[in-house]
Amino acid sequence: MRAVHFTDTYLPRRDGVVTSLRTLAAALADAGNPGLIVVPRHPDQPAEPDVLRLRALPCGVADLRLSPWLLRGAAATGTIAEIAAHAPDVVHVHTPGPVGLLGVLTARRLGLPLVQTYHTDLHAYADAYRVPARALSAGVRLYARRLGVPRPAAAPAGHTRDHRPMASGAVARRRAAMDATNTLLLGGADAVVVPTRAVLDRIHLPVPTDRVHLVPTGVAARRTTARDINAFRYGHGIAPSDRVVLYVGRINREKGIGLLIAAFERILAGCPNARLVLVGALYEPRWLAGLLRTIDPRVAARIILTGQQTPEVVAAAYGAAEVFAFASRTDTQALVLQEAGLAGVPAVLVDRGLHQHGALAGAALCTDAEPGAFAAGVLRLLRDPDAARRQVAAATARCAQHTPARYAEAIREVYASAAGLTSRFNDRGRTRS
Known part of the structure; x- marks a missing residue:
């Protein structure tokens, strides 16, 4: 089946969605199922075949670029016609932004099966950034208008649709808007993919359970050499005696960076030659500078920020590390945990759902989400090489078990399931246009 993928995040930005999507598209193509990827245009994107780039504008948040078609619905017609010319068999939406919404609209207009992957915990992100509820509600109204459907009804007062504690005020309104967004995007999907059970433990998805498919992303090992590892250490002033505690991912507040930095102060007290290396894009430098001011300057001097790096440099960073420290509690699968495992780096994390149900399936050290406990976990692996080796072997x-080829095979089965469901709908009058 030829899939057309829709994503609001793409190169040169690097994140879990981009990694998952590019891994899937490449594995599907290798298996004889090439597809089309629809992305927001960026001037620094590399030239790639089978990528449809839409006009996009920077939104000022995390280097994201948004397609303005949402503001003028007629702009979608030409794009959908161009997509139809590629003769896709299934629409696969990976993100909830304007490009993702265009994917939902494309599936409806062309009568194609619609598959959604729930990569991002929207509720957690909205809460972390305190997105104004009024702005989210306006977005819901615009989404409903573009799809030509009524705005979803809000949950009754005192009712919650997810597994988080009850909330009130702005938090409750934000969550209601996120519920409505999920209903608009996922409610009509023929299949919804979740990468780990941790998603279902946090969020109620507006989809019948028989349409929800658990499919972890397959990850390939990042290859590196001793020369590249030494170059990475030398380039960032890491001495041969330094013991590297590594984090890979966006340097953002929702990733638990505050907990990680607070814990590192304790790690350094127990291991004076430790270095904390943060590899990833930094979108809030003033926020991070404020965090660093809360710790001893001598501790801050032992923290290295590399910025966003190429896959080759990231592989060298894993090669230089002794422990991978992951303090996020908002990730739905955390592909970096798999990358660390394949690189032979033991991991410490705080998300118990991800620890139990993620791809590592318990082959990591999980601590309480508190600086002292997290630091103790990291120090344990630094001090006990035998325990670290056992954990790495299990990871x-x-x-x-989660290779790109197996990932593509599982997704093809999801496509087939979605196509069968759409066929039954068409028999009842839902026709292609």
Whole structure:
């Protein structure tokens, strides 16, 4: 089946959605199922075949670029016609932004099966950034208008649709808007993919359970050499005696960076030659500078920020690390945990759902989300090489079960399921246009 993928995040930005999507598209193509990827245009994007770039504008948040078609619905007609010329068999939406919404509209207009992957915990992100509820509600109204459907009804007062504690005021209104967004995007999907059960433990998805498919993303090992590892250490002033505690991912507040930095102060007290290396894009430098001012300057001097790096440099960073420290509690799968496992780096995390149900399936050290406990976990692995080796052996075995080829095979089965469901709908009058 030829899929057309829709995503609001793409190169040169690097994140879990981009990694998952590019891994899937490449594995599907290798298996004889090439597809089309619809993305927001960026001047620094590399030239790639089978990528449809839409006009997009920077939104001022995390280097994201948004397609303005949402403001003028007629702009979608030409794009959908161009997509139809590629003769896709299934629409696969990966993000909830304007490009993702265009994917939902495309599936409806062309009568194609619609598959959604729930990569992002929208509720957690909206809460972390305190997105104004009024702005989210306006977005819901615009989404409903573009799809030509009524705005979803809000949950009754005192009722919650997810598994988080009850909330009130702005928090409750934000969550209601996120529920409505999920209903608009996911409610009509023929299949919804969740990468780990941790998603279902946090969020109520507006989809019948028989349409929800659990499919972890397959990850390939990042290859590196001793020369590249030494170059990485030298380039960032890491001495041969330094012991590297590594984090890979966006340097953003929702990723638990505050907890990680607070814990590192304790890690350094127990291991004076430790270095904390943060590899990833920094979108809020003033926020991070404020965090660093809360710790001893001598501790801050032991923290290295590399910025966003190429896959080759990231592989060298894993090669230089002794422990991978992951303090996020908003990730739905955390592909970096698999990357660390394949690189032979033991991991410490705080998300118990992800620890139990993620791809590592318990092959990591999970602590309380508190600086002292997290630091103790990191120090334990730094001080006990035998425990670290046992954990790495278990993690590597778990990761070997989630290859890109197996990922593509599982997604093809999801496509087939969605196509069968759409066919039954068409028999009842839902026709292609």
